[in-house]
Amino acid sequence: MxxxxxxxxxxxxxxxxxxxxxxxxxxxxxxxxxxxxxxxxxxxxxxxxxxxxxxxxxxxxxxxxxxxxxRTIAGGAVAADPRLLTKILLGINIAVFLAVQIRPSLLRELYLIGAWPPAPYLPTQGVAEGEWYRLVTSMFTHEEIWHIGFNMLGLWWLGGPLEQALGRARYLALYLMSGVAGSALTFLLAEGTTASLGASGAVFGLFGATAVLMRRLRYDMRPIIALLVINLIFTFGWSNIAWQAHIGGLVAGAAIGYAMVHAPRERRALVQYGTCALVLAGVVLTTLLRTAQLT
Incomplete structure (x- = not known):
């Protein structure tokens, strides 16, 4: 007893x-x-x-x-406008989209492509030839109205709450690292002459970070899980979608998001930005490996 x-x-x-x-x-x-x-x-x-x-x-x-x-839950400063960076990212994507509509030839200078194929209407150089900037520019480039529409809707819906929860600097690091991680995985796994573009990798990174944040705050996970499953069904069920970007962004976003909201207070900045640095190092190593295969 x-x-x-x-x-x-x-x-x-x-x-x-x-x-x-x-x-x-x-x-x-x-x-x-x-x-x-x-x-x-x-x-x-x-x-x-x-x-x-x-x-x-x-x-x-x-x-x-x-x-x-x-401070926010991740240690970032609380901003007066919690959606400022989300609005700026939206504006950049829309501006690039309009520029491509006005000057279609600009598209071939911005999208992600591994190596130069023997065709005059494609770029003379790809990532393998040294144009690493395509890993970033492709994140902000869209050609079709439905494509940018879906991505910007996801950015607005997910980005605002995340920006408010993480703070601007951490939110921007999450967005950019998720996007380039998606680009790097696409560069590694897709055909070298396949062109890809869009903010989907970064948006899927926001999905991953949102799921981590909701679990940390003990919110109902069912809505975000259901939405993520629907998006993954489209990812693998629809042709001409760079699933590599979606998966790369999702994994990177979840990892960075976990570091952002679970980092110990006394080593918060080191863990958070250290995780971003590790993701970036992975992007660099992946790009070097694929470049060696294509050249």
Missing amino acids: DDQAADSSRDARSVPGCYRHPDRETGIRCTRCERPICPECMVDASVGFQCPECVRGGSGTGHAPSASVP
């Missing part, structure tokens, strides 16, 4: 009590200082819940950030 009582006591202690009301068990923590908080102490924030001290900006027990520098 004593052993059972001890086990019950240990089980009870496994659920923390609210830092202000220790007798009230709770599974919710402040998204800024990570102290356990009960429903009475929860303050609804833009991302998750915060404790009263973090909302007021007070130091409390020393865990909360200072009032002058409010």
